[in-house]
Amino acid sequence: MSSERTDSSASASDSAPDASAEPLLDVVGLKKHYPVTEGLFNRQVGTVRAVDGVDFTVRAGETVGLVGESGCGKSTAAETVLRLEEPTAGEIRFEGQDVTDLDGDDERAFRRNAQHIFQDPDSSFDPRMTIGESVMEPMRVHGLDERAKRRAVAKNLLERVGLDRDDVDRYPHEFSGGQKQRISIARAIATNPDLLVADEPVSALDVSIQASILQLLDDLQQEFDIGVLLISHNMGVVREVCDRVNVMYLGEIVESGPTESLFADPKHPYTRALLSAIPSPDPRQRGSGVGLTGSVPSPANPPSGCRFHTRCPEVVQPADYDFDQAAWRSVMDLRVRLQTEGIDVDAVREFVADETATDASDISAAAMTAAIRDEFDIPDELGDSDAEAVLSDALADVAAGRQEQATDRLAAEFETPCETQTPATTDVGDDRIVECLRHELDVAETAD
Numbered sequence: 001m002s003s004e005r006t007d008s009s010a011s012a013s014d015s016a017p018d019a020s021a022e023p024l025l026d027v028v029g030l031k032k033h034y035p036v037t038e039g040l041f042n043r044q045v046g047t048v049r050a051v052d053g054v055d056f057t058v059r060a061g062e063t064v065g066l067v068g069e070s071g072c073g074k075s076t077a078a079e080t081v082l083r084l085e086e087p088t089a090g091e092i093r094f095e096g097q098d099v100t101d102l103d104g105d106d107e108r109a110f111r112r113n114a115q116h117i118f119q120d121p122d123s124s125f126d127p128r129m130t131i132g133e134s135v136m137e138p139m140r141v142h143g144l145d146e147r148a149k150r151r152a153v154a155k156n157l158l159e160r161v162g163l164d165r166d167d168v169d170r171y172p173h174e175f176s177g178g179q180k181q182r183i184s185i186a187r188a189i190a191t192n193p194d195l196l197v198a199d200e201p202v203s204a205l206d207v208s209i210q211a212s213i214l215q216l217l218d219d220l221q222q223e224f225d226i227g228v229l230l231i232s233h234n235m236g237v238v239r240e241v242c243d244r245v246n247v248m249y250l251g252e253i254v255e256s257g258p259t260e261s262l263f264a265d266p267k268h269p270y271t272r273a274l275l276s277a278i279p280s281p282d283p284r285q286r287g288s289g290v291g292l293t294g295s296v297p298s299p300a301n302p303p304s305g306c307r308f309h310t311r312c313p314e315v316v317q318p319a320d321y322d323f324d325q326a327a328w329r330s331v332m333d334l335r336v337r338l339q340t341e342g343i344d345v346d347a348v349r350e351f352v353a354d355e356t357a358t359d360a361s362d363i364s365a366a367a368m369t370a371a372i373r374d375e376f377d378i379p380d381e382l383g384d385s386d387a388e389a390v391l392s393d394a395l396a397d398v399a400a401g402r403q404e405q406a407t408d409r410l411a412a413e414f415e416t417p418c419e420t421q422t423p424a425t426t427d428v429g430d431d432r433i434v435e436c437l438r439h440e441l442d443v444a445e446t447a448d
């Protein structure tokens, strides 16, 4: 974790861990799939690819972020690393040892050495146990038999995380959310772990106390040289505390690199979109970001090629066309909608009838297509006459109730390379990788 965050230019490198050191945690090709079942006999009808082949490392003394929107697979990755979930495939090497098939003493040692903090401190405590008992519990499980010693350690830990030694006999309901998260941290470090997995440790807390909890984690990490895997949907939090960042989308890592350079020059359109969502204190920068349309698609049926292509503001245009990128994205949004939910033409007709105070039966096809263009932010004319002809025909099909025909027409004419080619992992230098066709094309062009 970087030490002083007020000077962002000095942040990540101040306490930068030794990049040549063996990783504490080395995750390779990790997959976690869940079966989708149906019926009385739980017949498997599909697979949720929650984590679908991710690689990352955490070194001692390093804080590594796993960031992405809700549903991208971050928590599943964290739970699988901790062996709270069994991996479907891949390797999880902790201190040089593959933990996927540990048992007995080795498994107990791993559980002692890899601890976690979860998002909701309210649900992480047994309300009938004093907080001292909660903090002592992992010490008991891991072999510290003398109660008096456990109690003394618990008191020290409570003091270390900013509470009072005498709080040891109090109950969870007597503490605020922030204090409870401090107690969770005390409990997590009670066994002197080498790795701490913190899953959204501040997102349930009031914004005013988030910074102090992150600072506490930072201080403890430096004091004990712990490796931290921080799960967050919040790029602002990640920037504050991480040395390295892995950006995750729909079960895959699409970009990874040192925090400072990744924030200064994000390479993947998804990273750029996440960054644009961070509120800026500078009014000149507000609203300059690229918005993301729609939500994360289901990992039971991920899009082909680049999984982000159904939402990507920079999705590549077919070679035959060249028009405004924002208009192209809007046309793609229409295509995606037709392919997924479809368009309720009757609702469009009713809407136009209402807007124009006209009888629904009198609404023309032209008025319908204009309303659909409007809804999807598609300009009245695309800047490419061939593309415009394809779109006009497709919209005429939609207005006439021939959605399948429109869907097929758009799919055939507006096929993007991003849906047919799975982007390879491209090394873009500076210890950074990105999985995006645009970078592959750039690298290929430079090589030519």
Ligand SMILES: Nc1ncnc2c1ncn2[C@@H]1O[C@H](COP(=O)(O)OP(=O)(O)OP(=O)(O)O)[C@@H](O)[C@H]1O
Binding pocket: 034, 048, 049, 050, 068, 069, 070, 071, 072, 073, 074, 075, 076, 077, 233, 298, 299
């Ligand atoms: N036990 C399960 N069975 C089936 N699907 C699951 C299971 N656990 C998670 N998923 C699915 O896997 C995907 C990833 O979920 P996960 O919770 O890991 O994402 P996340 O990025 O951590 O999001 P959030 O911050 O909302 O928890 C989601 O679509 C989720 O519905």
